[in-house]
Amino acid sequence: xxxxxxxxxxxxxxxxxxxxxxxxxxxxxxxxxxxxxxxxxxxxxxxxxxxxxxxxxxxxxxxxxxxxxxxxxxxxxxxxxxxxxxxxxxxxxxxxxxxxxxxxxxxxxxx
Amino acid sequence: xxxxxxxxxxxxxxxxxxxxxxxxxxxxxxxxxxxxxxxxxxxxxxxxxxxxxxxxxxxxxxxxxxxxxxxxxxxxxxxxxxxxxxxxxxxxxxxxxxxxxxxxxxxxxxxxxxxxxxxxxxxxxxxxxxxxxxxxxxxxxxxxxxxxxxxxxxxxxxxxxxxxxxxxxxxxxxxxxxxxxxxxxxxxxxxxxxxxxxxxxxxxxxxxxxxxxxxxxxxxxxxxxxxxxxxxxxxxxxxxxxxxxxxxxxxxxxxxxxxxxxxxxxxxxxxxxxxxxxxxxxxxxxxxxxxxxxxxxxxxxxxxxxxxxxxxxxxxxxxxxxxxxxxxxxxxxxxxxxxxxxxxxxxxxxxxxxxxxxxxxxxxxxxxxxxxxxxxxxxxxxxxxxxxxxxxxxxxxxxxx
Numbered sequence: 001x002x003x004x005x006x007x008x009x010x011x012x013x014x015x016x017x018x019x020x021x022x023x024x025x026x027x028x029x030x031x032x033x034x035x036x037x038x039x040x041x042x043x044x045x046x047x048x049x050x051x052x053x054x055x056x057x058x059x060x061x062x063x064x065x066x067x068x069x070x071x072x073x074x075x076x077x078x079x080x081x082x083x084x085x086x087x088x089x090x091x092x093x094x095x096x097x098x099x100x101x102x103x104x105x106x107x108x109x110x111x
Numbered sequence: 112x113x114x115x116x117x118x119x120x121x122x123x124x125x126x127x128x129x130x131x132x133x134x135x136x137x138x139x140x141x142x143x144x145x146x147x148x149x150x151x152x153x154x155x156x157x158x159x160x161x162x163x164x165x166x167x168x169x170x171x172x173x174x175x176x177x178x179x180x181x182x183x184x185x186x187x188x189x190x191x192x193x194x195x196x197x198x199x200x201x202x203x204x205x206x207x208x209x210x211x212x213x214x215x216x217x218x219x220x221x222x223x224x225x226x227x228x229x230x231x232x233x234x235x236x237x238x239x240x241x242x243x244x245x246x247x248x249x250x251x252x253x254x255x256x257x258x259x260x261x262x263x264x265x266x267x268x269x270x271x272x273x274x275x276x277x278x279x280x281x282x283x284x285x286x287x288x289x290x291x292x293x294x295x296x297x298x299x300x301x302x303x304x305x306x307x308x309x310x311x312x313x314x315x316x317x318x319x320x321x322x323x324x325x326x327x328x329x330x331x332x333x334x335x336x337x338x339x340x341x342x343x344x345x346x347x348x349x350x351x352x353x354x355x356x357x358x359x360x361x362x363x364x365x366x367x368x369x370x371x372x373x374x375x376x377x378x379x380x381x382x383x384x385x386x387x388x389x390x391x392x393x394x395x396x397x398x399x400x401x402x403x404x405x406x407x408x409x410x411x412x413x414x415x416x417x418x419x420x421x422x423x424x425x426x427x428x429x430x431x432x433x434x435x436x437x438x439x440x441x442x443x444x445x446x447x448x449x450x451x452x453x454x455x456x457x458x459x460x461x462x463x464x465x466x467x468x469x470x471x472x473x474x475x476x477x478x479x480x481x482x483x484x485x486x487x488x489x490x491x492x493x494x495x496x497x498x499x500x501x502x503x504x505x506x507x508x509x510x511x512x
Contacts, residue, residue, distance in 0.1 A: 001274050082276035083226060084284075106273045 002037060002079050002107035003086040008070035010099025018094035026093055030078065035089065039076035070101060077107065115161060116152045123166040124242025125321070129214035130170060132221075132277050135177055138239070138267050140187075144180065148173035166211050215240060216325040217277045223292040224275045231266040233295050233302075238263055240321070241314045251302070251311050285328075293334050293384060296322065300338050307492050309345065316342060329375045333385030336371030339364045340391035353400035365395045386415045405435035422453045430463050438467040458487035462497060469504065478504050 030036040048064045064071070073095065080086050083104070090102040120127075124145070131141035148169045162168040181188040222236040230252070237248045249259035269275065280288040296318050303311025319335040343364035344355065372392040375385030390411045397403035412428035425448055433441020445464050454460045465480035478501065485497045 082274045082278075083224075084276050084278070084280075087226070104273075 001082065001086075001109075002077055003083075004105045004107060005076045005078065005086070005090050005093065006072060006103040006105065007074045007076070007093065007095035008101045008103065009073040009095070010070060010101070018097055022094040029092065030076065030089065035078045035080050035085075037077040037079050039074065041074040042072060045071050073100075113153060116149065116156060119161075119165040120149050120152070120169070121242045123169060123211075125215050125218065125240040126166060126211050126213060127169050127173060128239055128242075129218040130211050131173055131177065132218060133212075133214040134174065135181075136277070138270055140177060140180065141173075144173040144176040145169070147176040151176075170211055213325065214277075215321060216279050219292050219322060219325075220279055220288060221270060221275055221277050223288075223295045224270075225288070225291055226273065226275055227266050227269060231262055232291070233298050234259060234262055235266045236295050236318070237299065237314065240318055243314070251299070251308070251314075289326075289328065289330060292322070293330060297334060297338070297384070300341075304341065305492065306490050312338075312342060323371075329377070329379060330382040330384050332371045333375030333382055333388045336368045336375060336388035337384055337391055339368035339371065340388060340395050343368060343395060352394065357399070360395065365392075368392060369395065381414060381418070383415060383418045386411050386418065390415075400434070403434070405431060409435050422448060422451045423457070423459075425451075426454065426457075426460060426463060430466075433467055438470045442467050442471075456487055458484045458489065458493060458497075460484075461487065462493075465500070469500075474504055 027036075027039075030039075045064060048062075050061045050063060050065045052059045052061075076093075078086060078089055080089065083106075086104050090096060090104050093102050094100075096102045127145050127148070128138075128141050131145060132138055135141060151172050152165075152169060156162075218239055219236070222239055223232045227235070234248050234252060237243045237251060238245065243251070245260050245263060246256045248263070249256040252259065254262075296315050299318070300312050300315035303309060303313070303315060316335075316338050319331075319338050323331045323335045343361040345361065368388065369392040372385065372388035375382070375388055381389075390408055393404050393408050393411070408431045409428065412424065412431050416424050416428055426445070429441050429444035429448060432444055442464065445460065445467065448454055449460065449464075461480045462484035465477045465484060468474075468477035468480055481497055481501045481504065485494060485501070488494045488497055
């Protein structure tokens with residue numbers, strides 16, 4: 001069963017305590033366990049552009065679609081037996097700390 | 112005969128459902144074939160008599176129905192086969208209860224899974240483990256049946272599509288997950304008890320007993336002990352504790368609850384349910400309010416306040432201090448607590464103040480505090496209790512005051 005872990009960065013004033021090494025260690029653990037399907041980090045939010053097509057007209061606007069307090073910073077898709085295992089990987093992610101959050105979403109199966 | 116079948120089904124429902132869920136990995140299929148099996152029982156038992164092991168009969172029939180269903184629907188079967196294969200884990204074989212493997216502990220943890228909304232957890236536990244029908248579950252939470260049906264459908268949908276597993280958490284996860292299960296059972300108990308819907312409180316006790324048999328952890332003993340000791344005071348609770356007729360308390364429940372409270376506090380650091388059970392046990396063993404071990408009760412509240420630092424615990428501690436050191440000492444603590452925004456609409460705070468003011472003979476202030484409590488009270492039971500106190504003050508007050 002595939003789950004996408006959406007990694008949201010906290011926008012609090014405190015500097016994140018987790019280091020690049022923490023992220024590398026998590027990524028290595030995902031690889032070593034053989035559960036990682038794919039994953040990317042997203043570039044800085046100021047580079048985001050949103051496109052909407054309404055009645056044939058295309059509107060391009062600067063910035064992300066949804067203005068939320070937390071910013072989507074990256075994602076990982078994992079393949080694990082059940083939600084408990086997915087939640088455990090999410091809890092081990094550095095992204096879940098320091099006011100950040102990891103949203104766990106099952107990938108829809110239309111098969 | 113219908114009653115006989117329904118009684119058996121209700122008794123065996125959780126057991127049957129849990130075994131079917133474990134076998135087929137799907138709650139909907141399990142519920143469907145479980146109710147098919149009951150229909151079959153209603154047809155055949157009146158003709159052939161009730162089988163010697165009704166639970167095993169229902170299980171065999173339900174399993175056969177499930178296999179039929181899976182033969183008819185290959186796609187569904189393939190999905191479930193995947194689930195069953197992935198769900199395979201090495202765990203000790205469960206004990207047999209009435210000839211059925213007892214898989215209910217898994218279902219307890221699934222129904223109380225933290226990924227489900229809190230009010231869905233309690234509803235699902237009542238439905239799946241206590242065997243209540245949806246309208247009964249709706250009545251338990253005082254919501255329309257349609258609302259409850261929707262809630263249960265949503266919860267089951269999340270279990271299926273997010274694949275919340277049917278498993279007992281491992282020893283390393285258990286400390287994080289067990290409190291959620293205990294909270295569901297205790298919520299059912301307090302909901303029933305606060306509102307004098309004692310059948311609901313009894314369902315919670317029944318679930319607590321099952322849970323304790325399957326998982327004799329200290330906090331499970333504490334929860335069951337706490338519920339039994341609270342339940343032992345049945346029928347007397349419209350009256351304040353100090354005026355209750357203690358001969359009407361249930362001695363058997365008190366003995367059982369006290370033993371559980373002791374077990375809960377033995378062999379490791381205490382948990383919040385164990386401490387609350389110990390407090391209830393001290394109340395239960397006291398011959399009267401004056402003969403109650405108030406110093407010990409205050410000491411236990413100190414421990415509880417450390418484990419669960421909530422304003423409500425602080426309030427109860429203040430009431431115990433008042434019994435140990437006198438009403439003035441209690442009042443000082445209560446007045447400090449009145450600053451807490453969490454207690455601003457909590458009816459038991461003015462009620463506790465009123466009680467202490469009354470004991471100090473400050474009748475007018477006590478009356479005002481009782482009225483404040485009455486305005487905040489949210490159950491009929493509580494309102495009746497407060498009106499009784501107000502009437503009494505009114506009677507005692509000299510004419511012309």
